[in-house]
Amino acid sequence: MQSSSPCHEPIVTLEHISFAYGQQPVLRDLTFSVYQRDFVGLIGANGSGKTTLLKMIVGLLKPDLGEIRLFGQPIRQFREWNKIGYVPQRNQLNPLFPATVREVVLSGLYNRKKMFKLVTKADHAKADDALNALGIEDLGNRLIGKLSGGQQQRAFLARALINNPQLLILDEPTVGVDAETQEGFFQMIKHMHQKHNITFLLVSHDRDMMKAYLGDEPAYKHGRIGFHVRHSHDLEDCSQEDLTHGLRDYHKQLAESSV
Ligand SMILES: Nc1ncnc2c1ncn2[C@@H]1O[C@H](COP(=O)(O)OP(=O)(O)OP(=O)(O)O)[C@@H](O)[C@H]1O
Numbered sequence: 001m002q003s004s005s006p007c008h009e010p011i012v013t014l015e016h017i018s019f020a021y022g023q024q025p026v027l028r029d030l031t032f033s034v035y036q037r038d039f040v041g042l043i044g045a046n047g048s049g050k051t052t053l054l055k056m057i058v059g060l061l062k063p064d065l066g067e068i069r070l071f072g073q074p075i076r077q078f079r080e081w082n083k084i085g086y087v088p089q090r091n092q093l094n095p096l097f098p099a100t101v102r103e104v105v106l107s108g109l110y111n112r113k114k115m116f117k118l119v120t121k122a123d124h125a126k127a128d129d130a131l132n133a134l135g136i137e138d139l140g141n142r143l144i145g146k147l148s149g150g151q152q153q154r155a156f157l158a159r160a161l162i163n164n165p166q167l168l169i170l171d172e173p174t175v176g177v178d179a180e181t182q183e184g185f186f187q188m189i190k191h192m193h194q195k196h197n198i199t200f201l202l203v204s205h206d207r208d209m210m211k212a213y214l215g216d217e218p219a220y221k222h223g224r225i226g227f228h229v230r231h232s233h234d235l236e237d238c239s240q241e242d243l244t245h246g247l248r249d250y251h252k253q254l255a256e257s258s259v
Helices: 050-057 101-109 121-133 149-161 179-195 207-214 243-257
Strands: 010-021 024-035 038-044 065-070 084-087 167-171 199-203 220-222 225-231
Touching: 010 050, 024 038, 024 050, 024 065, 024 199, 024 220, 038 050, 038 207, 050 065, 050 167, 050 199, 084 149, 101 121, 101 149, 121 149, 149 167, 149 179, 167 179, 179 199, 179 207, 207 225
Parallel strands: 038 199, 084 167, 167 199
Antiparallel strands: 010 024, 010 065, 038 225, 220 225
16 A cells, blocks of 8 residues: 655654553553555544654653654654644643734744754744745734634644644644634645645544545544545656645735635
8 A cells, every 4th residue: 555655754653652640551452554645534532642752753752662753753853843743732822922923933933952042034034934934924023812713723734834744743633613714724734645645643633534534434442543645646746846836826826816
């Protein structure tokens, strides 16, 4: 099924992963790989361990047993975190949270070592690109806590996109947003998958939307988690595109078609 062409390099490799919170086992001997240009959707009951798995992949939790490799490197040696965009599960954001959308998006540039640095003109240009890509350029100076759920989601996705990542990891990105916004959001990530070679790892409770794109049958099952997988075969070549610029064009087309 998965060939060894350069478009199909393993991006996330999980080998015999086990994890427990104290005495409570969550994952036991999980082995799975996400390949370049896969769209992997995790579907599973509440508490089945989906968020825990994503947190291990982004290094926030450590497996008790097993090995994780990112872009072919053991996670403990991996330093190229700008290749990965992560949008965690959304908690209720305090409406008084004192950051503007632009500041939130710019914070995506601060990597794990450099927590604070001066924001350059080039950084602002990248933030502009990310805001444009998500169609929220007009929200840059608004306080994030005062926006609707759907607008906040776009802002967090823009933050994840600012480094032009190759892998996007999204944990229930459409929770709390209305059906129409949810549909638009899903269309947008499908576009990123098909046209921009982005690899996705997504947790969503929207089974209908997930299965419509990824199929009913999981490619793999672990406990109560189903791994539904679709590979993007639309593009023949493996060239990388500049994601935020491509998406800006996508939003332009959308705007033009709705006039
Ligand atoms: N920090 C924690 N400490 C102890 N137990 C935890 C912690 N986080 C999660 N758990 C437990 O681990 C199990 C897996 O939780 P996890 O959040 O990974 O599930 P999930 O599949 O993402 O669930 P949901 O669909 O509800 O988001 C649950 O039983 C949960 O209660």
